[in-house]
Amino acid sequence: MGHDSAGLLADEREIAYWDDVPGRTRGGRDVRKLPKFAPGGETRRDPLTGQVVVIAAGRQRRTLSSAGGDCPLCPSRPGAPSEVPAAEYDVAVFENRFPALGGPVGGRCEMVVFSSEHDRSVPELPDVRMETIGRAWADRTAALSGLPGVEQVFVFENRGERVGATLVHPHGQIYAYPYLPPVQTAVLASARAHLERHGECLLCSVTAVEAAGPRVVASSGNFVAYVPEAARWPFEVHIAPLSCVPDLPSLPDEERRELMLLYRDVLARFEALFPGGPTPYMACWHQAPVRHRDVLNHLYVQVFTTRRAADKWKYPASSESGAGAFLNDVLPEHAAARLREAYGKRER
Ligand SMILES: [Zn+2]
Structure with missing residues (x-):
């Protein structure tokens, strides 16, 4: 909905692109051999506070920047495929490979990559890119609000290792919660x-x-x-x-x-x-x-x-x-x- 082009990753997760100058088709096939995407996890309710807790033990194996090797958010290069098959892009949105939500939990977790340049930060992005990010967030909010059971669409960015960002490449996330946090x-x-x-x-x-x-x-x-x-x-x-x-x-x-x-x-x-x-x-x-x-x-x-x-x-x-x-x-x-x-x- 609203994106400029879209495709599927090797494990059939969806990816879509928003461009500063709309009308391009972002190509590239994901050549990786990935196991089928099957989010696990469950929700439990704390009887003391009444609050929902998502138990997502599968996330323990998720990608860390300190693990070395290539950045999973940089554009794919020959011999170095990443999460983004396109050779270049402006804004890319795809389902998180290690989601806290989705599957039996319900809801959905998405990654939003703000730039194909690894060393950028949001304050350095030009006006037109801020507009493109806003358009992508708006389109995804509308789409995710329409998913069955979704109660809250939460767009966020953790910037810096100190506050929990595991990747330095400029990106944010969207959690579509199946309950009200x-x-x-x-x-x-x-x-x-x-x-x-x-x-x-x-x-x-x-x-x-x-x-x-x-x-x-x-x-x-x-x-x-x-x-x-x-x-x-x-x-x-x-x-x-x-x-x-x-x-x-x-x-x-x-x-x-x-x-x-x-x-x-x-x-x-x-x-x-x-x-x-x-x-x-x-x-x-x-x-x-x-x-x-x-x-x-x-x-x-x-x-x-x-x-x-x-x-x-x-x-x-x-x-x-x-x-x-x-x-x-x-x-x-x-x-x-x-x-x-x-x-x-x-x-x-
Ligand atoms: Zn990167």
Whole structure:
């Protein structure tokens, strides 16, 4: 749906391409001998918290960048086939070979490769590529929302080994969850209570306050980026539309472009925060749940890092991991000032 060309990998996983200049056909046959793609795993529900846990033991054998050898996300070359059969590409999306979701669990995990160049980062990508990535995310969100049982389409990027990225090649992932994850469940409950009490969308109220407050980091005509009042992480930014927009597919092309450029601006600020190398980050796209749009219908993007100083990291320890109780050492208003100043310091 929406892609510019598509094909199948050797194990019959789907791959599709989105181009900066649409209309090309990306060829290339996957010549690898791969065992048939058969995701395992199961869901179990924790009787204490009521939360679903996906048990995906098969992922233990997944590809690590430190394992040496060729990058699985670079274009295939003669004698060095990768996950992407095309000799060149702009944006490629394919099913994760070692998925946490899919098969008996339901849902689906996809890889989204942002560039065929191994050493790029998102803040270095040109405007047109940001548009292409936004178009791919929107198309995949629409397609995955239509899969049976999918409750939440979650687009994200882990950037840097420190925050769990196992590959350096610029890429993100999309998880189409067959259940509503804990954060979305909590936000849904807050949104429902807010709607009943104030007759207004929760995020419309929050963004109106934040857009006029001291924690704004950057903004454009239709979107605002701010450090949330009760940030959990040392540096955390939310980017949200100023009006109710549920998800990427609902944005007109021109507004999606505007959002993607503001998003890139925020990532560049994170990368520039500390001397001695780009700051690793996690970027999470919270789109409206597939089946609760009557209550929670407002997209927001959450970007954060666990780095709190050049040489200090926030480790989710007993309080955060055991009790779910977050303690933040950085004043959100201070974090916002630092992020406002960070822009442009990065060497290109
Ligand atoms: Zn690569």
